[in-house]
Amino acid sequence: MKYVLLGLLTFYSFIGNSQNRSIKVKIHSIKGYNQFEPFAAKAASLLDSVLNSEEFKTEILDGKFTKKNGLSNEQVYNSIIQSHELQGAGGEDGIVDLRLRTINKDEDHEVWLKRCELNSSAGTIGIDGLGDGIFAICPQRLELWAMSDDTAALAAHFAHEYMHLLGYSHNGLFKSRTLVYKVGDIVEAILNSKEKPFKTK
Known part of the structure; x- marks a missing residue:
């Protein structure tokens, strides 16, 4: 009987931990950012806070998105938290692996x-790395954001491009409705909201 109880306790402990998982955002490499590297580090740190916030979780679970690869919102959220990259060099699950460069x-x-x-007229911000897992940002956009200390915009860019590494796309019409675009929008909106500091899980 004690082994059954021990097994149940272990099971429920595992469930509790999985529901309260946290992830880390890590910059593995950075090229061409030069004097803006501290700005990128700050944006990555803020992205870490957002992804671990209750606000982000609620927005994903309650949101309406296209291009979810047939997944439920809960499965989408879990895929973000698991952070298992399908493109690029990857890394340890549970870590958002950022590899950055400028165009x-x-x-x-x-x-x-x-x-x-x-x-x-293209309004390009960056490119997703074309399968190598390295996000490339327009240097003009990076400088513009850095000069105005718009870390929310850069964090949103990181989030957008990272969704590609998880296997999501925004091909076709109405890109703004896709999961990839909306995750970036959610990150930026949370960072620009008045609800900081974040409520972490």
Whole structure:
């Protein structure tokens, strides 16, 4: 009987821990950010706080999204918390692995350089790494955000691109309705809200 009770206690302890999991955001590599590296570190730290907040969990569980890969909102949330990357070098589950660089003429096609111009109709912010797991941001956008200390915008960019590593896309029409876009919007909205400090799980 005591073994049954011990087994039940172990089981419920596991369930409790899984429901209260926390994740970490870690910058593994960063290239081209130069003097803006501390700004990126600050944005990553804020993203960590958001992903571990009750506000973020509620927004994901109650939200309406397209392009969820057939998953329920709870399954989507669990996939974010598990942080098992399907693209790039990956890393340890439970850690949001960020590998960062800026878009540049040596590594990227000229079309991306034109799209990065702040007056471009494309409105490009960055690219998702095309399978290598390295997020590339337009240097003009990075500088603009850094100069205005808009860490919420950069954290949202990280969140958006990270969703691609988890296997989600925004191909097709109405991109703003997709999970990838909305997760970025949620992160930015929480950071810009008046409800800080965050209520962590």
